[in-house]
Amino acid sequence: MAATIKDVAKYTGLSIATISKYLNGGNVLEENRKLIEEAIRALDFKVNEIARGLKTNKTMTIGVLIPDFNNLFFTTIVSNIENVLIKNGYSTILCDYKNDIELEKEKFNFLVNKQVDGIIIIPQGDIGGYIKEQLKKNIPLVLVDRALEDVECDTILVDNMNASYNAVEHLITRGHRRIGIIRGPDNIFTSIERLKGYIRVHKDYSMKIDESLVKKGDNDVESGYRCLNELMEMDVPPTAVYITNYEMTLGAIMAINERNVKVPDDLSVIGFDNLHIARIVKPPLTIVVQPMEQIGEVAANTVLKRIKGDMSNYPSMVRLKTELMINQSVKDLRG
Numbered sequence: 001m002a003a004t005i006k007d008v009a010k011y012t013g014l015s016i017a018t019i020s021k022y023l024n025g026g027n028v029l030e031e032n033r034k035l036i037e038e039a040i041r042a043l044d045f046k047v048n049e050i051a052r053g054l055k056t057n058k059t060m061t062i063g064v065l066i067p068d069f070n071n072l073f074f075t076t077i078v079s080n081i082e083n084v085l086i087k088n089g090y091s092t093i094l095c096d097y098k099n100d101i102e103l104e105k106e107k108f109n110f111l112v113n114k115q116v117d118g119i120i121i122i123p124q125g126d127i128g129g130y131i132k133e134q135l136k137k138n139i140p141l142v143l144v145d146r147a148l149e150d151v152e153c154d155t156i157l158v159d160n161m162n163a164s165y166n167a168v169e170h171l172i173t174r175g176h177r178r179i180g181i182i183r184g185p186d187n188i189f190t191s192i193e194r195l196k197g198y199i200r201v202h203k204d205y206s207m208k209i210d211e212s213l214v215k216k217g218d219n220d221v222e223s224g225y226r227c228l229n230e231l232m233e234m235d236v237p238p239t240a241v242y243i244t245n246y247e248m249t250l251g252a253i254m255a256i257n258e259r260n261v262k263v264p265d266d267l268s269v270i271g272f273d274n275l276h277i278a279r280i281v282k283p284p285l286t287i288v289v290q291p292m293e294q295i296g297e298v299a300a301n302t303v304l305k306r307i308k309g310d311m312s313n314y315p316s317m318v319r320l321k322t323e324l325m326i327n328q329s330v331k332d333l334r335g
Contacts (some may be wrong), residue, residue, distance in 0.1 A: 003043035011039040058332055062303060063092045063111030065104065065121040069096040073246055073273055074122060074291065077144065080296025083121060088304055090117070097124065102235050112139060118303040123148055124188070132252045140306035144299050146189035147317070154306070155317045156299045163288050163322040164197025164244065170286070170306060170324060171240045172205050175333030176268060180213040180238035182227040182248050188219070194244040213238055217248045224251025232267070239268060239333065246273035253281055264331035270324075283328035291320050303335075 005023075009016050012035040022028045023034050062085055081231040082092050093116060097104035104124055108131070111119055116138035123131070130146040135141060135153060143155040171179050181198050184191030195214075202209050204216065215230055217223030224243060228251070231238055243249040249271035261267050263283060271277065271287045278285040298318055305316070 003045040007043055008036065008039045008045055010146065011043060012036055016150055032183065041297040058117055058307075059115050060089060061093055061114070061116045063093045063095065063116040063119040065095045065097060065107055065111065065119065067097060067099045067104075067122055067124050071247065073290070076292045077122075077296045077299070079320075080293045082296075082301045084297055084300035084304070090304070099124060101127060105268075108134065112137060117307050118142070120144060120299050120303055122146060125293070140303050141204075142299050142303045142306075144295060148189075152315045154187050155296055156302065156316050157317065157319050158290050158295065158322050159319045160322075161197040161200070163324075164194040164242070165201045165277070165292075166197075166322075167242050167288050168198050168201045168233035168285075168323050169205075170270060170326070171242065171270065172201065172207070172329060172332055174268075175335075176240040177207065177237075178210065178213065178236065178240070180215065180231045180241040182217050182224055182231075182241065182243040182252060184217060184219045184244055188217070191219070191244065198242065215270050217251075219245050220247050221251040221254070224248030225255045228252035228255035229259070231259065237267070240270070240330065241267060242270045244272055246271070246277070246329050249273070249285075252276070253285075268330040270330065278325060278327060281329070285329045286327045287325050289323045289325050291322070 005016055008019050012019070014032055018028055018032060019036055022033060026038070027333060047176055053237070055289055063083060064078055066078060067072060074270070079093060085092055085137065093111060093114060095107040095111065096108045101124055104127060108121070112134060116139070120142045122145045123143055128151045131141070131148065131151055139154045143153060145157065147155050147157060168179060179193070183195045186192070199209065203285050212234065213231070215227035217227050224247060227248070228241065231241060232255070240251065252269070252271070256263060256267065256269070263269050271285050278287045298320070299318065302316065
């Protein structure tokens with residue numbers, strides 16, 4: 001017969017109230033926690049999640065909705081979200097909406113109907129009106145990476161505009177004047193912000209932008225490959241290129257290798273997001289590094305805070321800093 005909470009109480013000598021508090025995510029004394037966990041292992045005690053959900057109105061699950069399982073940036077954030085949630089006794093229901101706005105709404109509905117205690121979402125496009133309707137159900141909601149206009153909820157971002165500004169400024173201060181950019185789609189918040197940084201730094205340095213140097217990709221490998229080739233086939237190619245996400249950086253590197261372009265002698269390159277590719281590519285690549293671990297941790301802790309009823313500083317907007325990791329892929333043209 002399956003062990004019950006009464007069996008755990010008998011094994012530990014603790015009250016049912018203390019054990020129940022621990023099982024529902026509450027804080028107990030360290031020695032009591034160790035006793036309870038020992039009893040759970042020894043008795044092979046299993047929590048009846050359905051019964052607990054009916055009693056506490058909590059399912060101890062968090063829904064996480066991301067655009068694409070194949071995107072390293074998103075999955076790294078999810079991994080760090082889960083690290084925090086597991087430590088706090090929560091499970092994760094993870095959904096991929098495949099960059100499809102209609103599927104995003106469907107998956108969001110799925111999570112709501114599963115009665116998750118909170119939702120963390122990396123949104124796509126303009127679905128603010130739909131999400132506002134769902135917020136009326138009082139499910140704590142945290143947006144990650146992308147803000148939505150007129151939606152009042154917690155939002156965790158990186159400072160995308162300054163990330164781009166600093167990257168392109170690094171090129172300008174080393175004598176580059178024809179700087180290409182491989183940017184993302186028009187309907188994604190991060191793409192818009194990163195392009196703004198590119199435009200602003202040109203303005204601050206009184207440099208006119210050649211629109212033919214601005215190439216629009218789809219945040220995937222294929223478009224990075226295509227855009228790099230388009231830049232290199234120009235009558236007057238850029239001396240440097242800044243690529244605004246990891247997948248497009250990977251595609252651009254593929255095109256560079258196929259064309260036998262020498263970095264940085266023929267072309268200076270600044271990429272985005274992945275420390276591994278920075279080390280694999282020769283010479284090592286200068287990249288913009290996002291604080292992926294911190295993004296996941298802040299998102300998870302924020303949703304847990306709201307679930308516990310702490311509504312201080314609501315709605316909060318956190319902007320985390322990026323780092324420009326300087327390596328050897330940028331040539332100094334200053335003489």
